[in-house]
Amino acid sequence: MIRVDQAGEYGATRIYAGQLAILGDRHPASRAIARMAAQEANHLARFNALMTERGVRPTLLAPFWHVAGHALGAATALISPEAAMACTAAIETEIDHHYEDQRRKLGSNDPELGAMIEEFQAEEVEHRDTALAAGAERAPAYPVLSAAIRLGCRAAIALSKRI
Numbered sequence: 001m002i003r004v005d006q007a008g009e010y011g012a013t014r015i016y017a018g019q020l021a022i023l024g025d026r027h028p029a030s031r032a033i034a035r036m037a038a039q040e041a042n043h044l045a046r047f048n049a050l051m052t053e054r055g056v057r058p059t060l061l062a063p064f065w066h067v068a069g070h071a072l073g074a075a076t077a078l079i080s081p082e083a084a085m086a087c088t089a090a091i092e093t094e095i096d097h098h099y100e101d102q103r104r105k106l107g108s109n110d111p112e113l114g115a116m117i118e119e120f121q122a123e124e125v126e127h128r129d130t131a132l133a134a135g136a137e138r139a140p141a142y143p144v145l146s147a148a149i150r151l152g153c154r155a156a157i158a159l160s161k162r163i
Contacts, residue, residue: 001102001105001106001113001117002047002050002051002054002056002113003051003056003057003058003059003160003161004059004157004160004161005047005099005102005117005120006044006047006048006050006051006056006058006059007058007059007061007062007065007156007160008095008098008156008157008160009040009043009044009047009120010044010062010065010066010069011065011068011069011156012040012043012044012069012091012095013037013040013041013044013069014065014066014068014069014070014073015069015070015072015073015087015088015091016033016034016036016037016040016073017037017069017070017073018069018070018071018072018073018074018075018077019033019073019074019076019077019084019087020033020034020037020073020077021070021073021074021077022073022074022077022078022084023077023081023084027081028081029081029084029085029134032130032134033084033088036088036127036130039123039127043120043123046116047116050112050113050116059159059160059163060163061159061160061163065156065160068156072087072149072152073087076139076145076149079139079140079145080139080140081134081135082134082135082136082137082138082139082140083139083140083145085131085132085134085135085136085139086131086136086137086139086142086145086146086149087131087145087149088127088128088130088131088136089128089131089132089136089137089146090145090146090147090149090150090153091149091150091153092124092125092127092128092131093128093150094150094153094154094157095121095124095153096121096124096125096128098157099117099118099120099121099124100121102117103117103118103121
């Protein structure tokens with residue numbers, strides 16, 4: 001769980017970096033993206049510390065997530081600010097489901113990890129809601145874009161669990 005969650009938070013920081021590389025710091029959407037990126041960086045730092053503390057190795061796919069995350073963020077921001085928000089909404093929808101599944105599986109077996117997941121899940125839901133309020137559903141071809149990103153997110157989770 002820790003490995004896949006760390007990989008997901010790493011990917012999220014790369015997606016936001018890609019979006020901000022295109023939108024810059026003056027676009028109206030940039031403030032919200034930068035705030036979400038800061039929260040993701042905090043999640044990543046805390047998972048990194050937990051990995052070190054518990055001796056968990058990172059996924060071997062980290063170099064791929066480095067490039068793929070940035071590319072996804074940049075590509076969606078190039079389409080439109082609404083497409084960047086659609087990316088966030090799609091990713092965070094899947095992460096909400098993923099974290100909920102993990103919380104169910106953990107039960108009371110690992111209170112520290114369970115509390116982290118619960119805290120981060122609430123912030124991910126907030127990110128999804130922020131993206132929807134910022135016009136995610138107005139993105140060009142929103143249903144197709146959202147479905148493709150959600151599928152990719154599920155695949156990334158499955159791969160990071162195994163590799």
